[in-house]
Amino acid sequence: MKGYIGVDVGSVTTKVVVIDEEGNPLGTPVYIRTQGQPIKAIQQGVAMAREDLPKGIEIRGAGTTGSARYLAGVMIGADAIRNEITAHAVAALRLDPSVNTIIEIGGQDSKIIILRNGLVVDFAMNTVCAAGTGSFLDRQAERLGIPIEQFGELALKAKTPVRIAGRCTVFAESDMIHKQQMGFSVEDIIAGLCEALARNYLSNVAKGKKILPPVIFQGGVAANIGIKYAFQRALGCEVLVPPYHNVMGAIGAALLAAEQMRDGRKTRFRGFEVAEMNFESSSFECRGCSNRCEIVEIKSDGKLLARWGDRCGKWEVIER
Amino acid sequence: MRVTFPHMGNLWLGLKTALQELGHEVIVPPKPSKRTLTLGSQRSPEFACLPLKINLGCFLEALEAGADTIIMAGGVGPCRFGYYGAVQKRILEDLGYNVRFIIFDPPQGRWREFLNDLRRVGNGKPLYKIFSALLFGIRKLEIMDYLEKIGHKIKAREVNKGETTHILEKTLHKLDDASSYREIRRIRKEALEELLSVQRKKIDPLRVAITGEIFVVLEPFVNMDVENELGKMDVEVERALYITDWVKEHLIPSIQGIRKHHLLEKMSKPYLGHFVGGDGQLSVASAVIYAKRKFHGMVHLMPFTCMPEIIAQSILPRVSKDLSFPVLTLVFDEHTGKAGVLTRLEAFVDLLQRRRVVEVH
Numbered sequence: 318m319k320g321y322i323g324v325d326v327g328s329v330t331t332k333v334v335v336i337d338e339e340g341n342p343l344g345t346p347v348y349i350r351t352q353g354q355p356i357k358a359i360q361q362g363v364a365m366a367r368e369d370l371p372k373g374i375e376i377r378g379a380g381t382t383g384s385a386r387y388l389a390g391v392m393i394g395a396d397a398i399r400n401e402i403t404a405h406a407v408a409a410l411r412l413d414p415s416v417n418t419i420i421e422i423g424g425q426d427s428k429i430i431i432l433r434n435g436l437v438v439d440f441a442m443n444t445v446c447a448a449g450t451g452s453f454l455d456r457q458a459e460r461l462g463i464p465i466e467q468f469g470e471l472a473l474k475a476k477t478p479v480r481i482a483g484r485c486t487v488f489a490e491s492d493m494i495h496k497q498q499m500g501f502s503v504e505d506i507i508a509g510l511c512e513a514l515a516r517n518y519l520s521n522v523a524k525g526k527k528i529l530p531p532v533i534f535q536g537g538v539a540a541n542i543g544i545k546y547a548f549q550r551a552l553g554c555e556v557l558v559p560p561y562h563n564v565m566g567a568i569g570a571a572l573l574a575a576e577q578m579r580d581g582r583k584t585r586f587r588g589f590e591v592a593e594m595n596f597e598s599s600s601f602e603c604r605g606c607s608n609r610c611e612i613v614e615i616k617s618d619g620k621l622l623a624r625w626g627d628r629c630g631k632w633e634v635i636e637r
Numbered sequence: 638m639r640v641t642f643p644h645m646g647n648l649w650l651g652l653k654t655a656l657q658e659l660g661h662e663v664i665v666p667p668k669p670s671k672r673t674l675t676l677g678s679q680r681s682p683e684f685a686c687l688p689l690k691i692n693l694g695c696f697l698e699a700l701e702a703g704a705d706t707i708i709m710a711g712g713v714g715p716c717r718f719g720y721y722g723a724v725q726k727r728i729l730e731d732l733g734y735n736v737r738f739i740i741f742d743p744p745q746g747r748w749r750e751f752l753n754d755l756r757r758v759g760n761g762k763p764l765y766k767i768f769s770a771l772l773f774g775i776r777k778l779e780i781m782d783y784l785e786k787i788g789h790k791i792k793a794r795e796v797n798k799g800e801t802t803h804i805l806e807k808t809l810h811k812l813d814d815a816s817s818y819r820e821i822r823r824i825r826k827e828a829l830e831e832l833l834s835v836q837r838k839k840i841d842p843l844r845v846a847i848t849g850e851i852f853v854v855l856e857p858f859v860n861m862d863v864e865n866e867l868g869k870m871d872v873e874v875e876r877a878l879y880i881t882d883w884v885k886e887h888l889i890p891s892i893q894g895i896r897k898h899h900l901l902e903k904m905s906k907p908y909l910g911h912f913v914g915g916d917g918q919l920s921v922a923s924a925v926i927y928a929k930r931k932f933h934g935m936v937h938l939m940p941f942t943c944m945p946e947i948i949a950q951s952i953l954p955r956v957s958k959d960l961s962f963p964v965l966t967l968v969f970d971e972h973t974g975k976a977g978v979l980t981r982l983e984a985f986v987d988l989l990q991r992r993r994v995v996e997v998h
Contacts, residue, residue: 402984525954
């Protein structure tokens with residue numbers, strides 16, 4: 318049976334999934350924390366994906382996405398290295414070809430993708446600030462001592478959500494602490510936060526965009542049912558959270574790889590042995606000019622796989 | 638007098654030439670780099686926009702290299718840039734530098750002051766000499782602009798990515814060394830031949846316009862080399878702004894400048910009926926112009942907190958919808974990580990590509 322592997326390495330989590338030709342995951346998709354060490358996370362993710370894979374699957378293509386897509390692409394030997402917008406759109410379209418709006422909120426990015434007739438016509442990402450993304454929710458859950466998985470459930474128990482400022486995390490946190498010290502219940506505060514984040518997203522990232530149903534909500538934050546409901550209330554329409562909402566980027570990357578391989582070429586995928594290979598990264602500062610670019614090298618057993626980080630291109634090497 | 642000025646793309650080439658013609662010793666600050674940014678932002682008000690910080694960084698680096706006189710542009714209208722010269726002067730004085738500032742405000746009706754400023758940099762030379770020095774500098778810039786415009790087309794098609802950039806870079810320095818019209822004509826011819834001999838793919842590239850706030854549009858260090866990154870993705874770009882446009886509009890009043898102004902007003906009229914400072918109106922007008930010219934999309938660049946561009950940014954979605962013309966806005970500030978910009982550009986190019994495929998079928 319043919320399979321395609323997709324790897325999505327984000328700021329906070331790393332996702333690995335193997336799909337069949339129809340785009341259905343084979344085995345359980347892997348969703349782990351990147352913990353600032355993408356190389357380790359990619360290897361661990363690939364190893365976990367292998368463990369769970371049904372027998373007799375032959376990987377015919379590999380795709381990567383996410384902010385570490387180039388690194389991941391070099392490591393696993395990717396056929397398609399694509400940006401997250403395209404990957405998320407492709408995955409959502411496979412699920413529901415009539416989708417008109419995709420809300421995606423991850424660890425540090427939030428994006429809106431507007432589609433019409435199966436085509437991306439517009440998109441936007443948060444610009445200079447990561448207010449309202451997963452990292453902030455994580456931090457607040459930790460501060461309140463609530464596991465992030467229960468965050469959304471608690472929000473639904475609120476009776477009167479309090480008003481929290483949403484456009485800046487510093488303002489939001491200070492509002493939350495103020496209300497907490499006044500004696501409001503944790504549920505009301507969390508519900509207030511969910512509403513603030515949805516409000517901020519709609520007036521900031523989605524500014525000026527026409528949001529039409531069907532709306533699909535994906536990315537790690539979509540696990541938070543409190544935010545889903547906040548979006549439904551604000552938009553006045555149903556917001557769908559797909560079953561594999563947190564690995565949609567990886568599914569999209571695998572679909573893009575499958576698309577690439579249609580002409581029958583041979584995959585560059587190094588195989589699941591990537592998990593045991595030795596990867597080292599090192600860096601140095603180029604002193605060729607005042608830019609002092611920080612150059613990163615990725616090696617495997619002493620062999621240079623890739624080098625990047627320079628503005629002028631004199632160091633750039635990407636093994637093909 | 639050891640004269641310096643801030644960087645903005647290739648501006649240095651023209652200014653250096655003109656000032657040298659007038660007999661000044663010219664100190665060109667090092668090209669903007671991370672160091673420029675660090676120095677500049679350390680000494681600038683936190684809420685100021687990026688152009689002020691990079692300008693100040695340039696000045697500090699030029700002062701280190703021995704400059705004692707700074708030439709800076711002023712401005713009119715609601716954009717903060719108009720008083721940056723004055724603010725930078727105060728900052729440098731507070732830091733204990735003894736430096737002479739010559740701030741050029743656009744002439745717009747204040748001819749006497751403008752001529753006085755010109756005489757100050759004129760080094761005792763008669764006015765006609767000053768003008769001929771300026772014209773020689775501008776001529777060099779015009780050649781560079783011309784070659785860059787051709788370069789945009791070639792970059793999208795070149796087989797060995799980076800070759801065109803290399804030729805342009807080389808030409809820039811040859812022009813810098815040239816001291817006669819004959820020489821620069823020869824350099825132009827040679828560069829043109831070299832550019833046209835670059836090995837090219839036979840493709841029909843996407844065409845994307847680049848517009849926005851002029852400093853960010855023209856300075857590759859600040860815009861993370863948007864032009865070349867698009868070139869690497871086989872996209873042909875055209876800028877709504879070239880350095881000589883700015884010079885003609887701000888330093889030397891010209892028919893071309895007035896015509897352009899008129900065109901901008903006409904094109905932006907249904908959406909933005911008046912000047913909002915800086916290049917805000919241009920950004921709106923360019924969406925209309927490039928949509929009419931059947932470009933596939935437009936990238937709009939702005940510095941974080943830039944008021945005129947914030948106005949443009951909030952109007953552009955309407956223009957984009959009315960004309961079915963995709964626009965991507967990118968905001969720049971002190972960040973030097975390129976990943977975010979690349980992701981957005983790639984996604985935008987994907988969008989344009991898929992759109993085109995559908996339109997063709």
